[in-house]
Structure formats: C-alpha cells, structure tokens
Amino acid sequence: MEDGARGDDGQSLKGTDKTENFRVRLMTTPSEFSLLFEWAIAEGWCPCVYDAESYYKQDPTGYYLAELDGVPIGGLGTVKFGADVASITQYIVKPPFRGKGYGYRMWQEVMKTIGDRNLFLESAPAQRSNYEKSGFKSSWQTIRFRGVGRTDDDHAVNNAEDRVTLVSVDKVNFDDFCAFDQKVSGVSRPTLLKSWINQPGSINLVAVDSIEGIGQKREYRIAGYGCSRLCYEGYQSTSFSRKIAPIFAESSAVGLQLFNALVATVPPEIPFYIDVIDVNENAMQIVSEFGLESISSITHMFTKCNSVQQNMVYGVASCDIGF
Numbered sequence: 001m002e003d004g005a006r007g008d009d010g011q012s013l014k015g016t017d018k019t020e021n022f023r024v025r026l027m028t029t030p031s032e033f034s035l036l037f038e039w040a041i042a043e044g045w046c047p048c049v050y051d052a053e054s055y056y057k058q059d060p061t062g063y064y065l066a067e068l069d070g071v072p073i074g075g076l077g078t079v080k081f082g083a084d085v086a087s088i089t090q091y092i093v094k095p096p097f098r099g100k101g102y103g104y105r106m107w108q109e110v111m112k113t114i115g116d117r118n119l120f121l122e123s124a125p126a127q128r129s130n131y132e133k134s135g136f137k138s139s140w141q142t143i144r145f146r147g148v149g150r151t152d153d154d155h156a157v158n159n160a161e162d163r164v165t166l167v168s169v170d171k172v173n174f175d176d177f178c179a180f181d182q183k184v185s186g187v188s189r190p191t192l193l194k195s196w197i198n199q200p201g202s203i204n205l206v207a208v209d210s211i212e213g214i215g216q217k218r219e220y221r222i223a224g225y226g227c228s229r230l231c232y233e234g235y236q237s238t239s240f241s242r243k244i245a246p247i248f249a250e251s252s253a254v255g256l257q258l259f260n261a262l263v264a265t266v267p268p269e270i271p272f273y274i275d276v277i278d279v280n281e282n283a284m285q286i287v288s289e290f291g292l293e294s295i296s297s298i299t300h301m302f303t304k305c306n307s308v309q310q311n312m313v314y315g316v317a318s319c320d321i322g323f
C-alpha cells in the first residue's frame with residue numbers, strides 16, 4: 001500500500017526520513033479514518049459517530065497517517081471541496097510521540113498536497129500561534145455548549161411566534177437544500193450533505209416559509225435548516241450523545257425555532273452539544289437563555305478569506321472542518 005500512497009497531485013509522501021523509518025502516507029480505508037477518530041475521542045473532541053465515513057466520501061484522498069517503523073503514530077486530515085477550498089482537521093500525534101518533531105513533519109508533507117486552496121481550521125488555544133506561523137488568520141471564537149436532554153419542554157426558549165414550518169429534509173428538493181447550505185457555508189458540498197443527512201440516528205429539519213406544493217411544485221422557500229447527529233461522549237459512555245450541527249437560519253426567530261425543535265428530540269438525560277460562534281450575538285443569546293454551559297472555546301482560522309455567512313450560523317456544522 002505504501003508504494004501507491006500519493007497526494008492528490010500524484011506526489012508520493014513516502015520516505016521522509018530513512019534513518020527513523022518515519023513516513024507519511026495516504027489513508028486508504030474507512031477503518032484507517034476510524035483510527036484517527038478514536039484518537040480524537042481520546043482528546044475529548046466528541047466527534048460524530050459516522051463523520052469519518054462522511055469525510056471519506058467527500059474526499060477519499062484527504063487523510064494521512066504518520067507511521068514510525070510501520071506503526072501509526074499520528075494523523076492529519078484535509079477535506080477538500082473542489083479546487084478552491086479545503087479544511088484542515090484532526091491534527092493529532094499520539095501522546096508518547098509528541099514534541100519530537102513528527103507532527104510538524106507530517107504537517108509539512110501534507111500541506112504539499114493541497115495546492116493553493118483557501119484553508120480553514122478550528123484551532124485549539126495552544127496551537128493558534130503555530131497556525132499563525134503557517135499563514136492562518138483568526139476570525140471568531142467557536143464556543144462549545146453542553147446540555148442534557150430534558151423530560152419536559154419547560155426549558156425551551158420562548159419564541160414569540162413560530163414563523164416557519166419545519167419539515168423533514170426528504171420533503172424538499174435536495175438541490176434547493178444544497179443551495180441554502182452553500183449560501184451560508186460558502187462552499188458547494190452535496191456529497192458531504194447527502195452523507196450527513198443519511199447517517200443512522202440523524203434528524204434533519206428544514207424550515208420552509210410555505211408548504212404549498214411541497215414534494216410537487218416546489219412552491220416554498222427555505223429559511224433555514226438544522227440537524228442532529230450521534231456523537232461520542234467518550235469511551236466509557238454506554239450511550240451516544242447528540243451534536244446539534246448545524247443550525248443555519250436566515251433570522252434569529254428561525255434559528256430559535258430550529259434550536260427548540262432539535263433540543264426537544266434529545267432523549268432525557270442524554271447529553272447534547274452545540275457549537276456557537278461568538279460573533280453571532282443572536283445565537284449566543286439563544287444558548288444563554290436556554291442556560292447551556294460553555295465547556296470549551298476554539299478559534300476559527302483561514303488562510304485567504306472567510307466566506308461563511310456568520311449572521312446565519314446558529315450552530316456550526318462541524319468543528320472538524322470549520323463550517
């Protein structure tokens with residue numbers, strides 16, 4: 001397998017240091033992706049259970065494994081969206097091998113494979129200065145909030161009026177759905193979206209401002225959408241938590257309506273997470289009024305331009321890929 005390992009520009013990444021048998025190679029199977037996601041669980045990042053497969057579908061030539069004497073010691077993902085955009089994700093070296101130069105060597109090798117794309121990532125506080133050295137600029141803080149499924153709806157944030165109708169994603173045209181997502185995320189990602197909404201256990205709601213002709217004449221307008229996916233709480237947990245991701249909405253009222261509906265689907269006592277960006281004050285107000293607890297904060301970074309419509313983000317779609 002190693003002899004065929006190549007970046008998407010066809011460049012081999014093999015044999016970076018012969019004396020140590022350190023090399024960086026393309027991951028070629030979903031199970032290799034899963035290995036990296038296991039390390040992400042150990043870091044406490046709570047990745048979604050089926051996201052490894054979703055990213056693999058989006059970009060089968062995007063994830064790399066660092067090996068020392070044939071043993072995997074680290075990984076790094078680059079989820080590419082066409083020729084212009086890529087997300088850098090899951091930059092991990094196993095703890096005993098940290099601080100020895102392997103991570104940065106892997107990073108430098110992998111960066112050669114992604115061309116001149118505009119890059120996004122979400123940075124842990126300790127890594128921000130490194131990414132700045134590598135050409136990334138900071139934008140907002142992404143704040144992770146944690147809640148627990150309730151047994152009643154007393155805690156829903158009061159919404160003066162529910163302005164839109166929430167329907168299952170299969171009731172709207174998929175191209176319309178993708179177009180709305182692109183308006184907010186700034187990228188075209190139908191492959192990833194299709195995989196996300198088909199994940200086992202996912203709930204996918206679309207806010208439409210008219211249901212006339214749904215499924216027939218398409219006489220409706222999409223005003224937002226929101227999803228919930230199963231995610232890992234940790235190795236010890238006996239059940240999966242929920243990640244409410246994303247909530248994209250054209251207004252605070254629609255964002256709140258989606259938030260209330262998705263939180264209501266979380267089973268009692270089951271933890272859930274939502275990642276909110278500090279620059280969207282309306283989104284911050286919703287989680288604050290609901291009484292959610294903030295548990296961590298990371299920095300959204302990019303290399304060229306940030307095309308995400310921040311005023312429409314009420315929940316980030318994925319902290320792995322940044323939007």
Ligand SMILES: CC(C)(COP(=O)(O)OP(=O)(O)OC[C@H]1O[C@@H](n2cnc3c(N)ncnc32)[C@H](O)[C@@H]1OP(=O)(O)O)[C@@H](O)C(=O)NCCC(=O)NCCS
Pocket residue numbers: 043091092093094097098099100101102103104105107122123124127130131133134
């Ligand atoms: C982040 C991580 C992958 C770095 O790997 P590592 O093997 O420990 O790092 P290295 O030993 O290769 O670092 C060597 C040097 O390169 C720097 N460096 C590492 N990655 C870099 C990057 N992407 N850009 C610029 N510099 C970088 C380091 O700061 C270090 O600098 P120093 O010698 O001045 O101290 C590793 O520490 C890790 O797995 N941490 C936990 C997971 C995590 O937080 N990942 C990042 C999420 S945003």
